[in-house]
Amino acid sequence: MSLKRTISISQLSDDEMPTAFTVVSKSFGHDAPFIDNFFPLHDTPSGQMQGTKRLASWKNSSPSSTFLKAELSAGNEAGGGGTIVGIAVWTLMDEAPPTELSQVADTETLDGVWPDGSDREFMARLWKKYVVPRTQAIAESGGVLELLAVHPHFQRLGAGAALVEWGTSRADATRRKAIVEGTPVGRFLYERCGFLAEIEEMDLDAGEEFAQRKLPKLIFLTRNAK
Numbered sequence: 731m732s733l734k735r736t737i738s739i740s741q742l743s744d745d746e747m748p749t750a751f752t753v754v755s756k757s758f759g760h761d762a763p764f765i766d767n768f769f770p771l772h773d774t775p776s777g778q779m780q781g782t783k784r785l786a787s788w789k790n791s792s793p794s795s796t797f798l799k800a801e802l803s804a805g806n807e808a809g810g811g812g813t814i815v816g817i818a819v820w821t822l823m824d825e826a827p828p829t830e831l832s833q834v835a836d837t838e839t840l841d842g843v844w845p846d847g848s849d850r851e852f853m854a855r856l857w858k859k860y861v862v863p864r865t866q867a868i869a870e871s872g873g874v875l876e877l878l879a880v881h882p883h884f885q886r887l888g889a890g891a892a893l894v895e896w897g898t899s900r901a902d903a904t905r906r907k908a909i910v911e912g913t914p915v916g917r918f919l920y921e922r923c924g925f926l927a928e929i930e931e932m933d934l935d936a937g938e939e940f941a942q943r944k945l946p947k948l949i950f951l952t953r954n955a956k
Contacts, residue, residue, distance in 0.1 A: 735802055737888050739896050742797040742817065744786055750799065750817045751782040757816075757879035762913055764860070764934075764946035767853045770843060780843060784835075788819075795821040795876070798896060800889035815884035818893035819877040822906070826865040831857045852943060855936040863929055863950040864909060873901035873908040878916065890916075894923045901955055908953040917949055925951035 742750055755772040758765040769784070771777030789797045797819055803812030828834050831854040835843070844850035864874065875897055880890045901908040911932065912920050921927075929950035936945065 735887070737815075737892050738801050738803065738812065739798055739892050740801070742789070742799045744789070746799060746814060747786045747789070748778070748782045749814050750797070751778055751785050753814060753817050753881050754785075754877070754879040755781070756881050756883075759882075761915070762946065763944045764856065764948065767849070767856060767946075770849070784839070784843070792821065794823065795819055796897075798893055800880070800893050802884055802887065802889070813884070815887070816880035816889035816893055817877070818875065818879075818897070820897035820900070821874045821876050822872055822904075823864075823868060823874045824872055826868050827861045829858055829861055829865070830854070852936055852940050855940070856934055856946065859934045859936070860911065860932070860948075863932060864911070867907070867909050867928075867952060872904070872906035873897055875908065875910040878910075890919050891923060894919065898923060898953060901953070905955045907955060910951050911948045912951055914947055914949065917951070920951050923953070924956070925953040927951050 751772075754765070754769070755778060758772075760766055760773075765772065769777065769781045772781050789795065798817060799814045800816035800818075801812030802815045831850075832840060834857065840850060844853055875894065878890060878893055880893075898908050900906075908925070910920055910925060912925075917927070927949050932946075932948045932950050934945050934948065936943065
C-alpha cells in the first residue's frame, strides 16, 4: 500500500537551524550570487557553521520575523518526525530596512564574515542597492518574504507554494501588500501565488571597480492583499 506524502508548515526551532541552513545552501547552490556573497563559503563546514549562527541570531533578534519550515512526512506518521525540505522567513515590516550593511551586522560580524575588505565593500554596495525598491514600497507593504529555499531533492512537491501561501494568507488578513525579491528560477512560483513583477531586473550595479564580479539577477515582485 502506497503512503501519501504530505507537506506541513510550522515554525522552526533553534535546534533546527543547522538543517535549515543546509537547505538554504543546497537550494541555491552557486547559482545565486546574492546568496554566495551574503553567506560566503556556505557549502563548506566553516561557512555552514557561520551561516547557521547568523541565521539563528537573525531569528532571535527579529520579533517581527517568522521562521518557517516545510516538512515532508508519510501519511501514516503521527506528529512530527518529518524531513525538513524547505524554509522561509516572512517579516512584517512597518519601517524601512537599514540601508547600510553595517546596520545589519555589528563590526565583529562584518569582519568575521567578510575578512577581505574588497568582498565586504562589494556586499555593502549590493545591500544598499538591494533595499531600494523595498524601501520605496514599504509604505504600502509590510509582508516581506525575505528568504525562501527548498532542497533540490524535494522540489515540485508543493513545499515552496505552501511556504509562500502561509505569508500571503496573513498579508490578506491584515490587508498588507506582500513583496519579494525573487530569482528568475523562483519567478514562476511567485506568479502562481499571485505576485506580479514590478521591476524585471533590479539595479544592483556595484560600481566600475567591481565590474568583473558576477552580479545577482533579481526581480522585484509584489502582491496586493485580496
